[in-house]
Amino acid sequence: MIDAGLSCRELFRRMQLAGEDPGTLDAIVVTHEHQDHVNGLSVTARKLDIPVYFTEATHRAWMRWILPRRQMTYAEWLERCRQQAAERQAEADASAEEGQQDEPETESAEVAAAAPETPAEPVTDRPPTRKEDPSWLPAVEYFESGKPFRIGDIDVSPFTIPHDAADPVGFVLQTEGLRLGFATDLGYIPPNVKSQLKNINLLLLESNHDLEMLRDGPYPWSVKQRVLSRVGHLSNDAAAEFLSTDYDGQAAYIILAHLSENNNLPELARVAADRALSSRASLLSNRLLLASQHEPLEAIAF
Ligand SMILES: [Zn+2]
Ligand SMILES: [Zn+2]
DSSP, X not given: OBOOOSOHHHHHHHHHHTTOOGGGOOOEEOSOOOHHHHTTHHHHHHHHTOOEEEOHHHHHHHHXXXXXXXXXXXXXXXXXXXXXXXXXXXXXXXXXXXXXOOOOOOHHHHHHHHGGGSXXXXXXXXXXXXTTSTTOOSOEEEOOTTOOEEETTEEEEEEEOOOSSSSOEEEEEEEXXXXXXXXXXXXXXXXXHHHHTSXXXXXXXXXXXXXXXXXXXXXXXXXXXXXXXXXXOOBHHHHHHHHHTTOOSOOSEEEEEOOOSSSOOHHHHXXXXXXXXXXXXXXXXXXXXXXXXXXXXXOOOO
């Protein structure tokens, strides 16, 4: 499974609607740490007891997101130890005054000595083992952009995409002679992505917003700037531009995905892509599908 942005319950419900058994999933591969891609990640991975594949930077960023309040700087940690030691001392003093013979508290000196063991950053080079830790996952596997790896009988090729996350990637999955391309959350389509998306049998491509709807829409100016930027999201026009120029026309299916609910309409995304495809006779056999935020597409069989 690529990303887990919905809750585990909803992911399972939608897989079942599409005739797929969640129990057959072997792993989750993560494109980047933004919330709409990882909301159901830990629950799903735990429930299925399957590994999660990240780049190391994405894993670290995800840990920072999931552990916002558990984070402490070293100085804060030391300060807390001092406070706790002082409280214990005060309790001991109070008991002594009452004439009770408590065991002496000797921890305060040891606490300071133990300090180097507690890191300011979460330890990410080995997975945490405690189930109560929200960042605990059954297994974490690291991959690097540009270095293909294999999960079962699927070859996974991660490639860098321009997006404002720690280390965002798209994927080409190759199995049984088919190549599936996934590219969402990218501000534009750079040459490395264009070359990855060659000879693809099924292409899932972002068609995030209509430029006019975004400009006139409800988002604050700073957010509009972010979406429009080179590390934001792909507009309907930019997706269409790719389809009418650099795309090689090899896909039997093109799925427009990651449509904004506020700044796009499915018809606008479809019309832009349709126009691009119909401009080249060789693309007329490409079937265009739209991914909705609220219901699954039917399973696609080759
Ligand atoms: Zn994103
Ligand atoms: Zn996203």
